Amino acid sequence: MGKKDERIDAYIANSAPFAQPILSHLRTLIHEVCPEVEETWKWSFPNFDYKGTSFVSLASFKNHCTLRFWRASLMEDPDNIINVSENGALGSLNKICALADLPEDSVLIKYFTAAVKLIDGGKKAPKINKLKTAEPVKTPEDFAIALTANEAASRVYNNFSNSHKKEYVEWIEEAKTSATRNKRIAQAVEMIAENKSRNWKYK
Numbered sequence: 001m002g003k004k005d006e007r008i009d010a011y012i013a014n015s016a017p018f019a020q021p022i023l024s025h026l027r028t029l030i031h032e033v034c035p036e037v038e039e040t041w042k043w044s045f046p047n048f049d050y051k052g053t054s055f056v057s058l059a060s061f062k063n064h065c066t067l068r069f070w071r072a073s074l075m076e077d078p079d080n081i082i083n084v085s086e087n088g089a090l091g092s093l094n095k096i097c098a099l100a101d102l103p104e105d106s107v108l109i110k111y112f113t114a115a116v117k118l119i120d121g122g123k124k125a126p127k128i129n130k131l132k133t134a135e136p137v138k139t140p141e142d143f144a145i146a147l148t149a150n151e152a153a154s155r156v157y158n159n160f161s162n163s164h165k166k167e168y169v170e171w172i173e174e175a176k177t178s179a180t181r182n183k184r185i186a187q188a189v190e191m192i193a194e195n196k197s198r199n200w201k202y203k
Contacts, residue, residue, distance in 0.1 A: 005039035008046040015060035022065045022096055023058055029105060030056060033112040044167060044199045055115040059091065062174055066091025069111070071118045079107050137165040143172055146185050153193040160192075167198035 012023045023046075030048050031037055038049045047057040059066045069075060069092045072082050081103050083094050096102060103111075139147070139157075147154045157165065168188050175181035191200070 003038040005041060005046070007041045008039050011046055011060070015065075016062065018098065019060040019065050021099055022102070023060060025099060025102070026058055026067060026108075029108055030112055033109055034116050043163065044197065050116050050119050053119050055119055056112065064095035064097045066093070066096065068092050069115050071115060074118055075111065075114055079103065079110075081107065081111070137162050137169055139165070139169060140172060142181075143169070143185050143188070146189050147192070150189050150193055153189045156195050157192050160197075164197045168192070171198055 008027070012020055012027070015023060027039075027046075034048070034050055034055075036050060040047050040049055040054075042054060042057070045057050045059040047054045049055070054070050056070065057068045059068070069082065072092045075082060082092050093103070102108065147157050157168075172181060172184050172188060175184055188198075191198070
């Protein structure tokens with residue numbers, strides 16, 4: 001019997017309206033293919049484990065969703081749907097903005113099944129290039145100034161991992177207006193001073 005995680009329920013419920021049916025549909029298919037799946041929370045996103053190993057993850061952004069096969073580079077791709085780019089914002093299926101952007105269910109089921117079989121076969125995910133993932137995050141000047149004005153926030157932010165810093169920077173950079181950007185910077189400083197990651201509500 002599969003195991004669901006309440007944090008993923010909350011993540012889907014708090015995602016944008018367009019994203020909710022996409023995430024829910026993919027989640028249902030994953031459980032259908034792998035009854036033993038265990039949902040978990042890793043790297044600030046919903047992950048799906050089989051035999052203690054993540055084989056797929058989902059994510060929701062402002063205007064799109066992503067699905068990532070953690071062993072995409074080892075999978076056969078007869079339907080030519082897999083993107084093996086290291087760009088995390090694209091995922092394995094590129095940007096998904098609506099249910100219509102997804103491959104047919106029969107195709108997805110075939111690929112989910114293949115991903116599970118790789119774990120059964122002992123295939124390990126390729127190692128991530130640490131030199132690329134360790135590149136320092138560039139903090140926007142206005143955000144850096146706001147952090148400097150708050151000693152607690154500055155101290156916590158400097159000790160954050162690259163992934164936590166990136167979550168805040170991307171959120172701020174996505175603002176469409178100066179007013180929204182300023183508001184997000186103020187909110188970010190407040191949350192960081194309390195040692196909260198961008199997605200702390202879902203953890």
